[in-house]
Amino acid sequence: MALERRRVEKDHLRALFRLKVAEDQKGLVAPNEITLAQAAYEAGSHVWGLWEGDTAVGLMAMIHPHEAGGMEEGEDPDAAYIWRLMIGAEYQGKGHGRAALDLAIGQGRDWGLPRIALSVVQADNSAIAMYEAAGFRRTGKIIEDEIVLSRDL
Numbered sequence: 001m002a003l004e005r006r007r008v009e010k011d012h013l014r015a016l017f018r019l020k021v022a023e024d025q026k027g028l029v030a031p032n033e034i035t036l037a038q039a040a041y042e043a044g045s046h047v048w049g050l051w052e053g054d055t056a057v058g059l060m061a062m063i064h065p066h067e068a069g070g071m072e073e074g075e076d077p078d079a080a081y082i083w084r085l086m087i088g089a090e091y092q093g094k095g096h097g098r099a100a101l102d103l104a105i106g107q108g109r110d111w112g113l114p115r116i117a118l119s120v121v122q123a124d125n126s127a128i129a130m131y132e133a134a135g136f137r138r139t140g141k142i143i144e145d146e147i148v149l150s151r152d153l
Helices: 010-018 032-039 096-110 128-133
Strands: 003-007 045-052 055-063 079-087 115-121 137-143 146-152
Touching (some): 003 096, 010 032, 010 045, 010 055, 032 055, 055 096, 096 115, 096 128
Parallel strands (some): 079 115
Antiparallel strands (some): 045 055, 055 079, 115 146
């Protein structure tokens, strides 16, 4: 499996909008339509479609902290931030989430930042275990009722 991230183009939208999480995961990550709409107003945001060959499997949005308009209390001013990571329900459990994290870690390194961070809804079916297996650790901070995790790059 070779996961690629691609800048979102107009002709990608239908494929990305078709992707949905499992019913029990709704509320853990915003739908792709919302992420793409919000990205236009989120300073420092970068959004990519996640593709396996010609198949859209997910969406990833990151924020470069030095390009962001302002930081929330508790946010790390020197950490690349994974703002959204969504893998379609039919593509979960196949390594796409971990591959997407590897792409995000590479982007954080390309930006020259020392850390990468994200926040997660605390729920039994959240992706916390996947993030911890990838080397992310809980920081002890909570932002907007979400658990903050980070790792050094």
